[in-house]
Amino acid sequence: MEFVSPEGLRLDGRRPMEMRQIRGEVGAVSKADGSAIFEMGNTKVIAAVYGPREVQNRGQQMSDQALVRCEYSMANFSTGDRMRKPKGDRRSIEISLVIRQTMEACIMTHLMPRSQIDIFVQVLQADGGTRSACINAATLALADAGIPMRDLVTSCSAGYLNSTPLLDLNYIEDSAGGPDVTVGILSKLDKVTLLQMDAKLPMDIFENVMQLAVEGCKAIANYIREVLLENTKQLEHRRGI
Amino acid sequence: MAGKSSSIAPTTYSPSPTLKVKKKQQQQQQPIFKDVDWVRPDGRSFQHCRPAFLRTGAVNSASGSAYAEFGNTKVIVSVFGPRESKKAMMFSDIGRLNCNVSYTTFASSIRGQGSEHKEFSSMLHKALEGAVMLESFPKTTVDVFALVLESGGSDLPVVISCASLALADAGIMMFDLVTSVSVSCLGTNLVIDPITEEESYQDGSLMITSMPSRNEVTQLTLSGDWSTPKIHEAMQLCLDACLKLGEIMRSCLREATSAPHE
Amino acid sequence: MVGLSVGEKHFIQGGIAQDLRSDGRKRLTYRPISVETGVLAQANGSARVKLGGTDVIASVKAELGRPNHLYPDKGKVSIYVDCSPTAAPMFEGRGGEELSAELSAALQRCLLGGRSGAGAGINLSALIVVEGKMCWDLYIDGLVVSSDGNLLDALGAAIKAALSNTGIPKVNVAVGASADEEPEVDISDEEFLQFDTSGVPVIVTLTKVGRHYIADATLEEESQMSSALSVSVDRHGHICGMMKRGGAGLDPSVILDMISVSKHVSDQLIAKLDSEISAAEVDEAES
């Protein structure tokens, strides 16, 4: 299948290095301590953060740091074909784990010992890159909840199809079976916290693809920073400062 | 032989009558249901409930139990407790009521259809919750488990009435017995205590769960298109039937206590 | 779930008794409703409804299926609700299942009418493609994103909005196929059929706190309820479904009174919702 036309356009009309339209919004769930919606093209996720609060299960309490928990769930209507599957399938558990570990790395857990932070991500629409979108949404929600973080974690994916590195794969490109690199970075510290790839790729090309994904992450980080700044300005405005 | 016996079940189907036959039946039946003077499949009049057979103490190993048979609907309810809660619960100065309704695989005419009634457990809980004096067994749980042996229509009302009888048999304190009756609306007719066949053609249904001697409604569900006068009429019909059912249940309990113990 | 002090409880109950609730509303006033349609590109129809702090999304997906042999001239509709853990941490894992099942059953009862389809808000005959052979199956999914009480009314409103947003592809049936064969169909990409949603009822839940009942209770108010009655009423004042929640018993005369009050409230709610839905559709068309 041809994923990049001779004119250099992808199936959805993007250039290879072009990201889908991204949109982030803080405060989607009024009852949560922090929440956000994040969209990457048609992929749309909501994240809600509860905490830091008392640890529910005493056995899991840690005396020197906060417990971070994460649950990833997909809405029945989130995919093209409607499906009803039981909660807690393997894929959800795996993604929950990835998100938890990524966020744990940036939250300053040592500041909140004996407490618990819950991150719930809910996929409303899935069109490739849900993992990245969830991490981005979770970052925004954590920031909204005022939880101290070392840096903003952002994530983006990149792939390699038709001998072209492609940024931010959508569902069709993602399911083509080519290499798919998902990267999560701490943008200011310039550190990679998450790197997943599940296909063979020559070393030199891998570097290119990864570099592309890192660039994507940085762009998202800039955008998220803007969203947060804007949100803060509005809060200030409302308080009349 | 293992494969043959049980482990991998091949796809099977029930040899039900052909679609064509069904269609014919349906065309014959539906107008009849709408007629003013159709006869119910079991020959009852519209305002007549099925003969009820109730008995307490059906399950020896339970704290209390009851068996109810309304026509083809057959239900057993066991009550266990008050006993320690299964889940580690927070301290509570009132007791917990835990309800579960399940179906046998042969309860309905097509095998294994009974699992559609997931909400019955929570509906049973809601119906009983208001009647049971939860403060009389703090920190503990009373389990009410119902098994529908055969489903012949109006299953949930029968389960609810039977459950309150089982609770009484177990000596759990209640404000009153809980009785439940449903009414189906078929065309312009109101039909009390419908059987499965009537339920599948009904235009609307109303189920009332009440505590007859307190004249209180503990649970009520209604579906379909109703006008207010019709609701009035149906509610009155149900409440009257609840009152009578309450009497039957009471006499059943009286008999059980007066009968010499084994 | 809601931890309230004795003082707070008294405040809520006292406010209700004096017809001035903690957020300034009267007993039978709804919180502001905001409707957004077409929020999910992949669904045939979708809507997001916010009712104060309660936020729900409904989606409608249509698939071709076979009609039930008892009703060969009608399509099928099913409703499922899911409670996302984003709404409350207690919905984590399997924690939301019980509430989801309860809401799904209540919505099915309130919106789909009787077993025969009479009283359904959706004209099921409009879903038929080939009688006895093929029909549209509508799958309505609700998702609770944020919960601040009165989920049932919000979900009902979201489903109503999603249905009016739904376009079902026009199906052309190849003529000449004999009665026994599966009909060949051609699903159009361009022509869509809209539903007539004027018959879809709204759900009004009256929550009884003390001796009074209130409409559109918040989570705090719901924690103080003794019982609640949800009534679904259509435009003509017909009752399409009803269910009682909460443990305490109610006197039959009180129920009848609550029904008439909810009919009265539903008039305003329908008018408000209709104007919100049309405004949302205009918004969507513009954007």
Next chain:
Amino acid sequence: MGVTDVSGDMAGEMEVDAFRRLFPLRFYERHLSESIRPDARPLGKSRDTTVALGAVASADGSALAKIGHTTMLAAIKMEVMTPTSDSPDEGCIAIDFHMPAICSPLVRPGRPAEEAPVISKQLTDVILSFDGCWLFSSGMVNMKELCLIPGKAAWMAYLDIYCLDADGALFDAALLSAVAAFSHLHIPAVSLNDEGRVVSVSEEQVEGNSIKEPLNKGKRKLTLSSTPFALTCILHKKYILADPTAEEESIMETLVTVVLDVTGRLVSFYKPGGAFLAYTSAVQDCIALTRQRVKELQKILIDAIADMELD
């Protein structure tokens, strides 16, 4: 009731009920030494047993069996399947034993009881036994009788047994109800429709000849060869207790289940762990008890069938 042993002075002043709860084993041993059981049965006697056929109207064959308080409801539903390629002329039986939460305080919904799958397996083994050692006991039902059209259609008999009240000797009661359900089984008349699916036909349709000849005319009943019956015994010290109650099962550990068919052949012998078997003679005694019991059960079943036919 005088209590004389070392359990102390305390026990001497105790109420009988309290003694029963605190020292159940000694309570029983005191009884056993008098050759009587707390429910007034002699050691080798089984509890009252009843069988009622046709308890479930919606099933093709059903039976309710009671042994003492232990109650079992068995029902058979017949469905049509395509037979497997390696045995195209045979039907199939799927046996499932359920212990719903109503039957015992030890079972909770959602968590199946430990015994249930064990008894399911045992029942399957006994009813469909094709055990190499017992060449002649090749099952109670001839699978070939379940065939409709060789290679095309055969019956799948779903036998579901529900325990409604669990008070010991579950397997015995379950097997009894299963056997009774099979003897009550009335296979629905079916014919083939135009689409090649098997459909049921009612009696009138057969009379009126509106539909094709039924496929299984004259094959509406299964011939049951060598029906098996079971007896569970408890071996405790030198005593053998037939047909134990749940209380007895929980106090004394060594259980032995013997299954014999009506001709007296041993179909199955089952002893799940427990204490060692001291004497082989005990086994002989169990088999002898079972032999008597089989006669009783056979009579009960024949009476039940006769009762039903009278109605």
